[in-house]
Amino acid sequence: MTESTHRAGHVAVLGRPNVGKSTLINALVGTKVSIVSPRPQTTRHRMLGIATFPEGQLVLVDTPGIHADKGKATASAMHRMMNRAARGALEGVDAAMLVIRAGQWSDEDTLAYDALKGAGIPTVLVVNQVDRYPDKAVLLPFLQSASEGREFASVHPVSALKRSGLQPLVKTVLGLLPEQDALYGEDEITDKSQRFLAGELVREQLMRQLGAELPYATTVEIERFEEEMVKRKGAPPEPMYRIGAVIFVERESQKAIVIGKGGTRLREIGTKARQQMERMFGCRVFLETWVRVREGWSDDEAALKAFGYTE
Structure with missing residues (x-):
């Protein structure tokens, strides 16, 4: 990507509940557009967070966390709707970020990865909350195991809460987007009223x-x-x-x-x-x-x- 190249596109942010997807989007946008709490499934709606940089624009699609339905007896209409909304967010996007929590890979992470793999879009693995591991050498085996046998454009350890590791992530994701003008105005941060x-x-x-x-x-x-x-x-x-x-x-x-x-x-x-x-x-x-x-x-x-x- 040359200095004069401007890229823009839609990027789905997917993952299981409570891995920090909304916190990551807020950090990239530079202000709060998605609510956050310690509770899983805080995000219920698909919404856009618009992050504008001199070299390009990321239109980030915040989605409910993908979770495993445990049968019709326990999966409410809302849970089914949230899963459909998360998977539907993959339609028409140019790239995706799979967000996981450092040190953990669960069956629901696999569920989210399989959804992305089936969509056939370039995906970046974002390993969040690495600030919990002061000794980064401890993380290396996990980063290797998380990416082994899976197709990722790149792997990025970050701390969304402390806004560390975001600059290389932005550069990588912008490189996956088409060359085009910004899709939204510089002062726009979300599509919601x-x-x-x-x-x-x-x-x-x-x-x-x-x-x-x-x-x-x-x-x-x-x-x-x-x-x-x-x-x-x-x-x-x-x-x-x-x-x-x-x-x-x-x-x-x-x-x-x-x-x-x-x-x-x-x-x-x-x-x-x-x-x-x-x-x-x-x-x-x-x-x-x-x-x-x-x-x-x-x-x-x-x-x-x-x-x-x-x-």
Whole structure:
């Protein structure tokens, strides 16, 4: 790739749940576009993160983590939809990154690799969280075993959280893309609306603050998203977003848990989500939150579509 060559294209970011795909995309874009939490399957939607560099543009397709369905009795409609969305993300892309966790290769990593191999697109293996191994020599046998017998354009150890090892990764992936002008404007970072991002930021706090199982029974719908100009004494008018978010759960008992004693947990979720929105949108936010029950929504195809879940 010469200095004057400009490359751009779509790059699928695939892997099993909770290996750091969204953290990697946020690091490459340079700002937060995908929510993150310690919980697996935090990402439920396919979305784009747009990373623009002088030499090219990576249109990164963030996908739900591929996980093994354990039969119809346990695989909910949402899980099946998330798997289809992850595999569907391979259509029309120019290259892919398979993200795994350093020191671990599981059956679900093999599942993701097989999906990529079947798609026939050049794939880079990204070994994330190498910062957990201060002695890099310890990693070498794992890097060799992970790539042995598998077709990768290259292997890149990185730490997405600490943003290390990203420059060589960008250079390699850009080299796999077609020569063409940027597909998006330099100031664009995602294909999703602010309304969508607001809902995701509320859901992020649900994933972070609730117990191990309850977050998976919750979803968020933004019922109100309005911009207004407000004036404070001695200052010119400035924009403020007035947002109304409904948190849906599947049972009354779950509603009580989300609200918390005296409404304390719901207020905490709302406060932290609002702070994240203000950082992301660059203006004041007035956020209201409610909790409602919709039984069995996560295993109802019609309900999933109504809540904006697509393949």
